[in-house]
Amino acid sequence: MSESTNQHTGVDDTSLNSLQRKLADKTAKLGVIGLGYVGLPVACLFAETGFKVVGVDIQAERVAKINAGISPIEGDEPGLAELLAQVINMGMLHATDTYAPLAECDVITINVETPVDEQHIPRYAALQSALHALGAVLKEGALVIIESTIAPGTMAKLVKPILENTSGKRVNAGFYLGHCPERVMPGKLLANLRGVSRVCGGETPETAQAMIMLYRHVVQADLDAADCVTAELVKTAENAYRDVNIAFANEVALVCEAVGGDVWRVRELVNKSPGRNMLLPGAGVGGHCIPKDPWLLVYEAQAQGVPIRLIPAARAVNESMPLHMVELLDEALEEAGKTVAGARVLVLGYAYLENSDDTRNSPSAVLVQRLRELGAEVVIHDPYVAEYQGDVYEMAQGCDAAVVMVGHGEYRELDWKAIKAALRTSVLVDGRQVYSIEQVASVGLTYSALGAG
Numbered sequence: 420m421s422e423s424t425n426q427h428t429g430v431d432d433t434s435l436n437s438l439q440r441k442l443a444d445k446t447a448k449l450g451v452i453g454l455g456y457v458g459l460p461v462a463c464l465f466a467e468t469g470f471k472v473v474g475v476d477i478q479a480e481r482v483a484k485i486n487a488g489i490s491p492i493e494g495d496e497p498g499l500a501e502l503l504a505q506v507i508n509m510g511m512l513h514a515t516d517t518y519a520p521l522a523e524c525d526v527i528t529i530n531v532e533t534p535v536d537e538q539h540i541p542r543y544a545a546l547q548s549a550l551h552a553l554g555a556v557l558k559e560g561a562l563v564i565i566e567s568t569i570a571p572g573t574m575a576k577l578v579k580p581i582l583e584n585t586s587g588k589r590v591n592a593g594f595y596l597g598h599c600p601e602r603v604m605p606g607k608l609l610a611n612l613r614g615v616s617r618v619c620g621g622e623t624p625e626t627a628q629a630m631i632m633l634y635r636h637v638v639q640a641d642l643d644a645a646d647c648v649t650a651e652l653v654k655t656a657e658n659a660y661r662d663v664n665i666a667f668a669n670e671v672a673l674v675c676e677a678v679g680g681d682v683w684r685v686r687e688l689v690n691k692s693p694g695r696n697m698l699l700p701g702a703g704v705g706g707h708c709i710p711k712d713p714w715l716l717v718y719e720a721q722a723q724g725v726p727i728r729l730i731p732a733a734r735a736v737n738e739s740m741p742l743h744m745v746e747l748l749d750e751a752l753e754e755a756g757k758t759v760a761g762a763r764v765l766v767l768g769y770a771y772l773e774n775s776d777d778t779r780n781s782p783s784a785v786l787v788q789r790l791r792e793l794g795a796e797v798v799i800h801d802p803y804v805a806e807y808q809g810d811v812y813e814m815a816q817g818c819d820a821a822v823v824m825v826g827h828g829e830y831r832e833l834d835w836k837a838i839k840a841a842l843r844t845s846v847l848v849d850g851r852q853v854y855s856i857e858q859v860a861s862v863g864l865t866y867s868a869l870g871a872g
């Protein structure tokens with residue numbers, strides 16, 4: 420057996436050894452498929468460290484903007500626009516809407532959307548399309564890394580077979596394969612890519628080591644070697660963990676309402692107990708990953724008939740919270756002699772997260788739809804979402820209630836005397852503990868807070 424034969428696979432690792440050398444001296448050519456809010460910063464960071472990077476995206480206008488050094492990513496992403504302009508001007512990054520240039524790439528990451536549908540089934544059309552197109556041009560000995568979040572089992576059952584069948588190469592021989600799930604957050608894309616640890620799941624331990632060599636150029640945090648299924652499990656479990664814990668806080672809030680407690684005070688005192696960290700109850704759970712990843716985590720196990728109960732139940736609790744806000748509003752309006760039907764309601768916050776303009780899976784959308792179904796007139800304000808910006812005091816004019824759905828900083832500074840003066844009926848429903856009862860009682864508002872009985 421020659422010295423470069425791999426004792427795990429019995430395959431000559433020459434290509435992996437040469438790839439590792441190219442990763443060490445940054446002569447490896449990188450490809451990034453999917454130039455969205457994950458792929459674009461990934462491409463920029465590797466280009467900044469000295470790799471030649473080609474980015475591929477199916478949206479021609481996005482490709483054109485990127486090649487002009489203009490970031491297509493909405494929202495405030497510190498440093499991204501400047502970094503993109505820099506790497507484009509240096510000629511280290513080039514974007515294209517064709518896969519042909521990937522034929523020269525030694526490493527290709529795939530960063531495309533991996534949504535679940537209404538029935539919580541993963542929909543991998545974008546991933547499958549990228550894999551088929553990549554397989555057709557895949558270079559001998561190239562390393563393919565899936566960065567998108569995927570259900571445990573997907574690398575083995577979907578990614579590997581498609582790449583082998585479309586490239587005619589065998590994994591660990593004609594190409595190498597790994598999964599390094601991204602851990603980015605809107606508003607902190609570059610900071611997270613540089614500063615948050617990552618799991619490098621390789622088809623073989625040697626592949627995982629090659630991945631670590633690549634990411635070490637960008638990531639100043641732990642890079643943990645693992646196999647692919649572990650990497651799939653870690654990313655989906657970490658977000659399911661958060662979702663279940665938010666659901667726990669939400670259910671304690673419902674208990675507090677029923678028995679006359681204040682969940683915010685309860686949470687504060689619970690968290691004084693060693694090893695407790697109760698999260699924040701709230702008007703709902705939105706965003707691009709927390710509502711989706713729990714379903715990816717449990718998909719394969721459920722398909723095999725394993726009784727999975729807690730994680731779906733937590734999803735149901737969190738999905739019910741915007742509707743619970745409608746119930747709180749209904750009770751508060753009734754106290755003021757009004758009904759939801761015919762009421763004019765000011766919704767404060769449409770983004771899914773405080774101080775963000777991201778509206779993906781926004782709980783406010785669920786609340787607004789329900790209010791309209793019940794015959795209310797809805798006025799939406801959000802200082803970060805362009806279509807809902809405006810003078811909140813003017814928007815409060817003639818409304819019967821204000822409902823706080825998002826804890827934007829601006830809402831913590833509102834002049835409630837002025838809001839009360841503008842409101843037709845003085846009702847405030849607070850879904851994010853933006854106010855204290857003392858603050859609002861002093862201005863004579865009928866105040867209803869999530870989790871305060």
Ligand code: SAJ
Binds near residue numbers: 661698700702706772
């Ligand atoms: N939320 C609550 N209560 C909480 C925390 C969040 O109701 O205690 C709600 C938020 O209002 C929002 C939703 O949940 O609607 C999601 O909030 P999030 O803070 O989890 O923010 P995300 O969706 O951006 O989650 C990301 C995730 N990061 C990655 O997937 C890489 C998540 O794993 C992180 O834990 C989270 O950021 C974070 O810690 O900020």
